[in-house]
Amino acid sequence: MHALLLLGLVGAVLGDSCTDYNHPKFGKVGKCISKNCCAFGTYISSLCSGDNACCFAQDKCGSGSVLGGCPNIVSRSAWGARSPSSVTYLSKQPVHYAFIHHGESAPCTSQSSCSAIVRSYQNYHMDTHGWSDIGYSFLIGEDGNAYEGRGWDRVGAHTQGYNSVGLGFCMIGSFGSHVPNSAALNTVKSLIACGVSKGKISSSYVLRGHRDMGSTDCPGQALYNLIRTWPHY
Ligand SMILES: [Zn+2]
Incomplete structure (x- = not known):
């Protein structure tokens, strides 16, 4: 009482x-x-x-709307990840950068179809590039889910020259001429906020698109134009 x-x-x-x-x-x-x-x-x-x-957190029963807290993160085992061939942890946290990417693939709007695409990215990164694991820290589908890549604590392979000072967030799909749907955009925003609240990303972080740090079109012109209007860019 x-x-x-x-x-x-x-x-x-x-x-x-x-x-x-x-x-x-x-x-x-x-x-x-x-x-x-x-x-x-x-x-x-x-x-x-x-x-x-x-x-004060996500309504797990709702349509994925996020209040405070973190969005739903589909674990590696849930999307069927292969084991990494090696793991390197970030030596300095929180990181200073949040990088936005796109995967240049078909889009997806269900957990099963997004999981299949995430597995295909991982196969491409490991088998074609010879990397130890899927390159991105997290991936975001238009189903509104976040998918765990290398996660908060491991060095990724997403933004050459900056992998040890930032996390890489990949929007699943191809965003040269249109932006991701609102579910995906809300999820990536809340995921970055979640990283700040967990002490994984600096509260004064700098948001950038992949193309800001190297010669690539990534994350696509339409998505790039959008993120340049976001806080921390
Ligand atoms: Zn990229």
Whole structure:
């Protein structure tokens, strides 16, 4: 009872309802949803009525909309990754750069079709390029999922000369003449924010397209034009 009373008082001080509540860590992003749908258990029950709780992270039951917290990340085992032939960890974290790429492939809008494309990227990187693993840190599909590549902690092979000071985010598809759908764009934005909140990416990070660091069209003209309007570019 005391804990509930205290939460109630804090709520009254900082905001009278879930949507007004300014969470010290996540800000005013709360939404009343079923407790079981709130990712990471980042909710406060007392701010919503009935069985709902005020959630400050992703609504796992919703359409992939992300409030605070991190988007859904499909693990390597879930997309069927091969084991890397070797692993090198980043020696300095958080990293300074977030790089945007595109995969120059067909697009995908389901977890199964995106997983197949991610596997094909990995095969290409390992078998044709002879790399130790898929090059990107993460990949993002138009299904709204993020796919774990080398992840937050390993040195990637995505942006030559900058792999040890940045993470590489690859939008699955080809974005020379159109941009990714809103699900994919929301996911990559929240994934980068997630990396900042985890201490993997500097809060004063610099966002760049692959072509800013080398001679390539990547991430495609349309997507490149878009990311240049984003914060941190
Ligand atoms: Zn690239």
